[in-house]
Amino acid sequence: MKKPSTSLLLLLGLLFCKPGNTQNQDSAIVLILDSIPTLVRSISPFPKFTMETKKYQLTIFDNFNEHRFNPRPGVLDTIIFLPQSDHTILSFYYEITRQPLDYVVRRGDTLGFRFVNGMPYVTVHDKKKEAALNYEYNKIAKHGFRHTPFELYKEPVTVSKSVNELLSYKSGLENQFYLPARGLLTGELSVLNSWKEFKQEFLHMYEFYHDKLTNQIYSMDRAQAQLTADTIKNILYANKAKPVSLSYSYFLPLLETIADSAILKKATLLRYSNGSELDYREVYDKTNEWADVNDFYKKQLLFKYLQKIGDKFSLSDLEKYLSKFAEFSKDTLLVKNIKSKFLVADNKMALSKDSLYMLDAQNRQLSLQQVLNANKGKVVYIDFWASWCFPCRQQMPHAKELWKQFEDVVFVYLSVDKNKEEWAGAAAAEGLSSRVHNYVVLNAEQSAFLKSIDFGPIPRYLLYDKDGKLVHKNAPGPGSEEIKKVIETYLKK
Structure with missing residues (x-):
């Protein structure tokens, strides 16, 4: 039997060897990964063209907060995570030209992962639950583990015959695969809606995959200029009216593209001697005033733009907008995240001049x-x-x-x-x-x-x-x- 890594044994001790820490044992999500393949981070499908990625192999979405991991390849590795939410989303990025597989995991779950054709497959004692957890894996398996039309739409490099075709006709390749990809997702959504047992027994999984498929279709339609202004308005209204019950929603990336048109493209472009930059302070203020978006999703957008302010503007600007964000969001975890990432000190050492x-x-x-x-x-x-x-x-x-x-x-x-x-x-x-x-x-x-x-x-x-x-x-x-x-x-x- 393979031995787990020493660092993870230590982590187990830190989490579970304290007297009276039974709540942590009941709440933790335990992921046991059996020899995860090494992620190939660059490919060269054509001469003088390299496609690279710095993505993490595993991302855990917990109440929209991202926790990223690169498990150790080729060994029996264990990740233990204490979630805030009852259900979290695991997103596995396993191959550079393919879309990640998502899993809906409940607080207290212990999941084993083995890798078939390089793809993560979940194993649990309850076989009915195992089938539900592997919903996306099984969809890929039905395609013979080949790239689906949706993956070809997202990554046309897999079908391009030359770098010139890829760079010059990327939109043409996307147009070519748009209808097949849309047809695939629409069919999957129809099958999901007809799967009554899945909906009854695994409601959170059903809601997440329904949300994912629906918003992926909307995102493709919008990229192909197939969403009217009225349709977009109706989508925003529907998402503003319903409560957020998921740990992550594919509505968010759709909303970001809508915000790009509604706010970013109208923002002031600041010109400097060495280039230009969007005024993300203005973008933040306009987003904060955006009445069509509910406060939860608005918080996610503001958090994104706050990081842009931290990257592009002064510390005093960041502190000013961080104060606004803290008052609006009441989210101490995200505020702490910004302070840590951008070195905003609670004490006055960082402001000292001496x-x-x-x-x-x-x-x-x-x-x-x-x-x-x-x-x-x-x-x-x-x-x-x-x-x-x-x-x-x-x-x-x-x-x-x-x-x-x-x-x-x-x-x-x-x-x-x-x-x-x-x-x-x-x-x-x-x-x-x-x-x-x-x-x-x-x-x-x-x-x-x-x-x-x-x-x-x-x-x-x-x-x-x-x-x-x-x-x-x-x-x-x-x-x-x-x-x-x-x-x-x-x-x-």
Whole structure:
């Protein structure tokens, strides 16, 4: 028998070995994955054309909140999840050119997953429930595990004969498969509606798959300009009137495309010297005033646009709109998500002007001065960078050479990313995660220190001597020969 991974045994202990923690045992969803295949993340169907994805293999939708996982391939792996909702949606992304399979899971369920033709198949003790859980798997199996017309509509790369056909005639290929795909989904919806036993015994599953098929048809119709303004208005009215009972609805991506036309395309385009950007503050305000959408779905849209504000605008703008969102949504989990993702501190450290404050990978806050004080007697080389800065990342291979050559030098990496996840991902990719001094800056906009050194474009490098004195506020980059000479000079002092 294959052994589960050590990390998951530890997780089991954290969840279940506390006295009196029986509620967690009853509420947890346990997923046991038997040798999930490695997800092929890129394919090259044509010369000089590569299709790539960074999607997670497994997403759990719990009251519309996304929790994403990449299970360990080729081993017996276990995921334990404590849901907020009575029913959650598991979405399995198993192949780059195929649509994910969705499963409706109840609080307290334990599901086994084996993989047939690379596709996830659920096993449970109750065979009737097993058949219901594998509703989408069984639909694909009826097609001989071939791509369905709907998948061909969504991913025409699978039938394109050349990259020119794909790029030049993508809309033509979509038009070609629109009617077959629509006919397939309409037929599946009809079969689902006639399956009385399924509806009676597994109501939540029935409601989810009915919602999915219905809104996928609407989304295709809209993409093909087959939805009239009156039809769209009726769809919005119907969804505003009925309560939200699902952990995720395919109405949301349809609503996002409607919002694109109703709000985004009419928003102000801000022009800068290096490009242009939609004013997502205006988009947020217009969405907040949108009377045709119920508050639950409006919250999902506002959350999306709030993240755009965090990505594109200042920290003060984000804090202003986060305050609006918190008042409107009353959703502390989503507010916490934004604060964590965009480094919005509850304390005032991030707003302080008297120093430069950072966060490490363990969410510990500290100042640059603390790092300098702890490394008195050593030369300190500071590298300001960001995940989105191509010139910064070009220098990283040279940085690794400096580490090897100057083991007595303290190398400090300060990211000015606004998004914590993007910083962490880029730091891991560049080999910085294992470095002691890998941080993201919290108060770049407010820091008097950065103003004092005329901080601007990155990459930017600083050099401190053994006494903790800034001796070079525009130090040479790691790829230059000059930096080696400068470091050697200060090491000898």
